[in-house]
Amino acid sequence: MTDPVLPPIGMLAELTHRCPLQCAYCSNPVELLKANREMDTAGWLSLFEQAADLGVLQVHLSGGEPTLRTDLTKLVAGLARRGVYTNLITAGVGIAEGRIEALADAGLDHIQLSFQGAFAATTEKIGNAQGAHEKKLETARRVRATGLPLTINAPIHRHNMEEVPQFIELALSLGAERLEIANVQYAGWALLNRKALMPEREAVERQVQIVEEAQERLRGIMTIDFVTPDYFAIYPKPCMGGWARDAFMVAPDGAVLPCHAAATIKSLHFERFGDWDLARIWHKSSAFNAFRGTDWMLEPCRSCERQEIDWGGCRCQAMAITGNAAATDPACIKSPLHARMGTLINEAMETAVSDAKPDAFTYRRIGKAAEPIT
């Protein structure tokens, strides 16, 4: 390591893996943890104290569905006491009356609400949950009534990509400040369901045009953050803004990871909060130091002028597609394996044409037997 390790700014807290939805692209690991593995209230509060001491300024409370934690208001209050900015990432289904108001009173700063489709039928099909869309609309109204800023998150794939214009209209009508058009990242459940989710190249190109036009038209009215589909890209995403550089995540059982998919890199070992304190994990964990900075990089990253722009891309994608977590993310045009991305797109398209039931997802469920992807 040549550069000093800086304090982390952001933390993603996956409070639970329980969720009322079963989206086939969930970013949680394929092996989901049951409720009895979840860290208790005191554990999370202690972790949040140490996170604030370490320099964390923003905590994203996620899951699974974080509102399934009955202690969520207490957790938010604990963070607010320390001046940490809190962002609740919710599916907005089954939130009890008065809960959002209580969270706002406890000091919650912002809510990000997901929509699986711009129409009820799509939302219900993708999440495999009846009535989900109506409940989400109601949640959005209640969020706005409390005065909390609202971001709508739309995870995009083959089955809802044509709804992008309607997603934009929906977010506008709900009074959202921000809309995230986030093309699905093929890790976790999405990797398992890649063939059923991968979009067509032409549809991706149309989507880019629609989003760019809307970003221009809606300047100062609503921000649209666009997470592009990296299988179709030239350069990779700077995943996490660089491995263990300014953010980390915590799994429901207190395991601390550099990113939410890092457990797919089987050679890494992750410490659990409680066994180690957070500062020690951030500075000393072998998993955090494995791909920190640029010293670990191989060619073509090693001599690339973009190494501190892309940070080598996604380690988990490098692992999934090249079999080597230290390789250049194959989303990069400079990767010798870049052509494999095109092959994978084509294979998925052939499945879409040949398969009689192209929509057959392996829905996300706890305890569901699923073969690990290699």
Place this chain on the structure above:
Amino acid sequence: MIETSRSRAVVSMQSLPILRRHVRLQYDGVREAWALLSPEKVFWPNEVSLDILRLCDGRHSVTQMIAILADQYAAEQEEIAPDISAFLQEWSDKFLVTL
């Protein structure tokens, strides 16, 4: 529908900029620097931005802000006015301040 029509706020000399309710200017003791916390993003304003942001309290008009800052920086008002307006417009477009 909650809002049927939404439009972009445009800065004028009469605007009374104020930080949005869920945007916080906060001193970070760990980094010994001021941070601007907003939904999903943290900004690190420089000295000039900080001086402008501190005047975004809903009581100072843009005209007054320009006068105060010109005095503070010993600069001509006409010289700094375009920059200040541009900053405020950008922050409004990013939902950091209400004009």
